[in-house]
Amino acid sequence: MTITEFIKSDVKAVLQAEGRLPYKLTLGAMSEHYKVSLTPVRHAVDELVDEGVIRRKDNGRLEAQPEVLKGMKLEPPKEDxxxxxxxxxxxxxxxxxxxxxxxxxxxxxxxxxxxxxxxxxxxxxxxxxxxxxxxxxxxxxxxxxHPFSEQDMHDYLDIREMLELKALDLARGHFTDDELQKLLKANKPGRGDAKSELDFDLHDYWIERCGNRYISEFFKRYSPFYNALFNYAVIDERVKREMAKEHCEIVECLLAKDWKGARKALSHHIRDQREAVSRMIEYLNEKKYA
Missing domain, CATH: 1.10.10.10 (Winged helix-like DNA-binding domain superfamily/Winged helix DNA-binding domain)
Incomplete structure (x- = not known):
C-alpha cells in the first residue's frame, strides 16, 4: 500500500463516517496532517477528484463530496x-x-x-x-x-468505565439478538488444548449505538493508544481465557435483558485491565534489566 493509496483510503473512510474532514481541504493542510510531502497528497487528491469524492471548484479550491460515498462499501487497499x-x-x-x-x-x-x-x-x-x-x-x-503513564492509565480507565456504562444504557434499545449471538460466538474461552478466541471490537458495539457524539469522540480520540497497550498486554492463554469469559458474561446478560448484570460485568471487565497492563510493565522491566 503506497502513501497515496493510504491517504485516499483514509479520506474516503473519514468522509463516509463523519461527513467532513478534521482538517482544511488544502494540499498544505493534508500534507501536515499525514506528515508527508506534497507529492503523494497531490496524487491522492487528483485521483479523488477523478472519482468524484472531491470537487475542484472554479476558483481552484477543493470541496468534499461525502454524499458520493453514501451506502458505498469501501474496500481497503491491498497491503503487501x-x-x-x-x-x-x-x-x-x-x-x-x-x-x-x-x-x-x-x-x-x-x-x-x-x-x-x-x-x-x-x-x-x-x-x-x-x-x-x-x-x-x-x-x-x-x-x-507517546510515553505510557500508569497514572494516566488509571485516569483513563476511570473515565472509560463511566462513559462505557453510559453508552451501554443509551444503546440498550438498539441491540438485536442476532447481533448479540454473533458477538457471543466470536468470544470463546479455551478448553483443554483449544486456544481462546477474543473479539477486541466488542466494546465498539454499544459505543457506536449510543447516539452520543461526545462519548463517541472520547473513544475515537483516546482509545486507540490504550487499546493497543491492552491488546498487547494479553500475552498468555490464562489472561485470554479470563477476558473471553468476561466478554461472554456481558453479552449473555444483554441477551437476557439483565441490564444490571451487564453493567456489573462490564465494570468488572474494565477494571481487570489495570492488572493486565501492570503485569506487562513488570514483565518488560524484568526483561530490560535482566
Whole structure:
C-alpha cells in the first residue's frame, strides 16, 4: 500500500463516517496532517477528484463530496504481506518503548536501515502509528513515542468505565439478538488444548449505538493508544481465557435483558485491565534489566 493509496483510503473512510474532514481541504493542510510531502497528497487528491469524492471548484479550491460515498462499501487497499509484517514489528517495538517510557526519538532513515526497508514505507507506517496515537511527529526532531503513564492509565480507565456504562444504557434499545449471538460466538474461552478466541471490537458495539457524539469522540480520540497497550498486554492463554469469559458474561446478560448484570460485568471487565497492563510493565522491566 503506497502513501497515496493510504491517504485516499483514509479520506474516503473519514468522509463516509463523519461527513467532513478534521482538517482544511488544502494540499498544505493534508500534507501536515499525514506528515508527508506534497507529492503523494497531490496524487491522492487528483485521483479523488477523478472519482468524484472531491470537487475542484472554479476558483481552484477543493470541496468534499461525502454524499458520493453514501451506502458505498469501501474496500481497503491491498497491503503487501511483507509491509504488513513490518508494520506489526515496528508497532510492537513502539508499544514496548511506550511501556518502558523510552522517549528517544525514532528516525525514519535509521528505522529504514534497521529493518532493511524503504524510507517511504517507514514514513507511511509512522503516519499510521501517529493516527493511532502511539507516536507524534516533532518537526526537525523525528517521531516521539507517546510515553505510557500508569497514572494516566488509571485516569483513563476511570473515565472509560463511566462513559462505557453510559453508552451501554443509551444503546440498550438498539441491540438485536442476532447481533448479540454473533458477538457471543466470536468470544470463546479455551478448553483443554483449544486456544481462546477474543473479539477486541466488542466494546465498539454499544459505543457506536449510543447516539452520543461526545462519548463517541472520547473513544475515537483516546482509545486507540490504550487499546493497543491492552491488546498487547494479553500475552498468555490464562489472561485470554479470563477476558473471553468476561466478554461472554456481558453479552449473555444483554441477551437476557439483565441490564444490571451487564453493567456489573462490564465494570468488572474494565477494571481487570489495570492488572493486565501492570503485569506487562513488570514483565518488560524484568526483561530490560535482566
Amino acid at each position: 504481506a511483507t509491509e504488513r509484517k513490518l508494520y506489526e514489528t515496528i508497532r510492537q517495538d513502539v508499544i514496548v518503548r511506550s511501556l518502558q517510557q523510552d522517549t528517544e526519538y525514532l528516525r525514519e532513515h535509521a528505522t529504514a536501515e534497521q529493518y532493511g526497508a524503504g524510507r517511504t514505507v517507514v514514513r507511511q507506517i509512522f503516519s499510521r502509528l501517529a493516527g493511532a496515537g502511539l507516536i507524534e511527529h516533532v518537526p526537525r526532531c523525528g517521531w516521539r513515542v
